[in-house]
Amino acid sequence: MALLDRVKIAIARRKLTSLHMKGEGNALEEWIQGKIRKEFERSKEFRQAIGRDELGEITRRELREYQLHRFRQQMAYVMENSYYYQKKFKDLGLRPEDIRTYDDLEKVPLTDPADLAAEPLTFLCVSQSKVMRAFTTSGTTGTRKRLFYTQDDVLNIVDAISAALRSVGMSGEDTLQIMFPAVSAWDPGLMLEGACKVAGLRAKVCSSVDVDEQIGTMRAENTKVMIGLTSFLYRITVLARDKYDLRSFGMKAIICSAEPLSEAMRREMRSAWGCKILSQYGMTEMGLATAIECEAADGLHMDEADYLAEVIDPQTGKHLPDRTPGELVFTSLSMQGTPLLRYRTRDVSFLIGPPCNCDFITVGRMGKVQGRMDAQTKIGYGQKIYPVLFDEVLLPIPGVLGYRLVLEREGYRDKLTFHVELKGDPAGAKERMLEALMQLDEIKEPLENDLILEPIIELVEAGSVAFAPKSKVIEDRRANYDAPAAAKGS
Numbered sequence: 001m002a003l004l005d006r007v008k009i010a011i012a013r014r015k016l017t018s019l020h021m022k023g024e025g026n027a028l029e030e031w032i033q034g035k036i037r038k039e040f041e042r043s044k045e046f047r048q049a050i051g052r053d054e055l056g057e058i059t060r061r062e063l064r065e066y067q068l069h070r071f072r073q074q075m076a077y078v079m080e081n082s083y084y085y086q087k088k089f090k091d092l093g094l095r096p097e098d099i100r101t102y103d104d105l106e107k108v109p110l111t112d113p114a115d116l117a118a119e120p121l122t123f124l125c126v127s128q129s130k131v132m133r134a135f136t137t138s139g140t141t142g143t144r145k146r147l148f149y150t151q152d153d154v155l156n157i158v159d160a161i162s163a164a165l166r167s168v169g170m171s172g173e174d175t176l177q178i179m180f181p182a183v184s185a186w187d188p189g190l191m192l193e194g195a196c197k198v199a200g201l202r203a204k205v206c207s208s209v210d211v212d213e214q215i216g217t218m219r220a221e222n223t224k225v226m227i228g229l230t231s232f233l234y235r236i237t238v239l240a241r242d243k244y245d246l247r248s249f250g251m252k253a254i255i256c257s258a259e260p261l262s263e264a265m266r267r268e269m270r271s272a273w274g275c276k277i278l279s280q281y282g283m284t285e286m287g288l289a290t291a292i293e294c295e296a297a298d299g300l301h302m303d304e305a306d307y308l309a310e311v312i313d314p315q316t317g318k319h320l321p322d323r324t325p326g327e328l329v330f331t332s333l334s335m336q337g338t339p340l341l342r343y344r345t346r347d348v349s350f351l352i353g354p355p356c357n358c359d360f361i362t363v364g365r366m367g368k369v370q371g372r373m374d375a376q377t378k379i380g381y382g383q384k385i386y387p388v389l390f391d392e393v394l395l396p397i398p399g400v401l402g403y404r405l406v407l408e409r410e411g412y413r414d415k416l417t418f419h420v421e422l423k424g425d426p427a428g429a430k431e432r433m434l435e436a437l438m439q440l441d442e443i444k445e446p447l448e449n450d451l452i453l454e455p456i457i458e459l460v461e462a463g464s465v466a467f468a469p470k471s472k473v474i475e476d477r478r479a480n481y482d483a484p485a486a487a488k489g490s
Ligand SMILES: [Zn+2]
Pocket: 294, 295, 296, 301, 356, 357, 358, 359, 360
């Protein structure tokens, strides 16, 4: 490493809260509380909002006050620096001091991803010279969006990643193996690797689809934690478990990222590796490391020092109570480059208040994402289907690596063809899959009402098709919409 790089990293490390923790309680919660204490020392407004000169013990109430205080600060900041928000809030006559409670947030208009995609520069709050990194999102379910991070934004993300990795048990001697296949639409591997380097953790990127190469890297690098695309980690597990004794690796945790983790996948992976299998949630718009699951496996703990989450009814925009699914909405509380207020994620999830069965007492959780609002497809008389739904019934069948579903229409009936990638003996497999699919109301009900045909299973030999990320497993070939030319009347 060049001397200048070493100096830069040394300076950066001094700013990281995650490297100055006492190691009491959970690393992530301690880190979040550390950030709240820093703000209390720094900000007179925050002390006034709490109404005390001493912070003392941090409870849920102080955490919420901190979030609302940061929300007001960000609101003032974007009103001064972002053309988009300036215009939006001026028209409404809304002021930061109008936001005192969680319910007050409903007064603030939502930010639509389409606006960000259309005019990213109207969101930018700093001069271009202060932008350290610009990211373009994958755009698998919509238009690409461009996000700008300043140096402090990047350091903050590094800090969050470091705190999250320490909270799952990673230490200085372990290596994190970063496993995002090159075919996935976007590669967060390099950002993660850089974050580990700054935070003093070892990391190795391995994007190979070759199982032996992945296992070889684990041996050579002393990999103790893995992070990667969920369906990719699952595939490597199923292909490797007959050939290698995976439990002998002494893996500490496997973090499944960028795609939902079904319980069926979790069970299979846990029994193969003998370690905790955790789901992680993050989006480029919110700095990538937004939430991570704990061992209690009842929701993902959010980085509530940097993000404020809400769940709303997408039709009315009203807040929904805990454990009621709706659209997840996030506000970035510390971002400087492209700070977003009440940003619609299009992800379906729900909130869970503290405490948790793990050792977290103040930090809230979000439920596992149940699907993308725009990735859901309807069959029959409106049964919603989405990729994870079929995971639960198809993946427990021995040898099933993955599947692709093609939707077509025959007359008024929907026709579902599952192309299932199977490793091993195909005898009786089709019958078992069909039986499993029939356990789903989403299949059984429209079938009984003659609105869909009996699902068709086609077996595909393992390894004969290229790996595809989860977002692409349902292909809808039904002509549900007019062609754009016809719609214009030309
Ligand atoms: Zn927990």
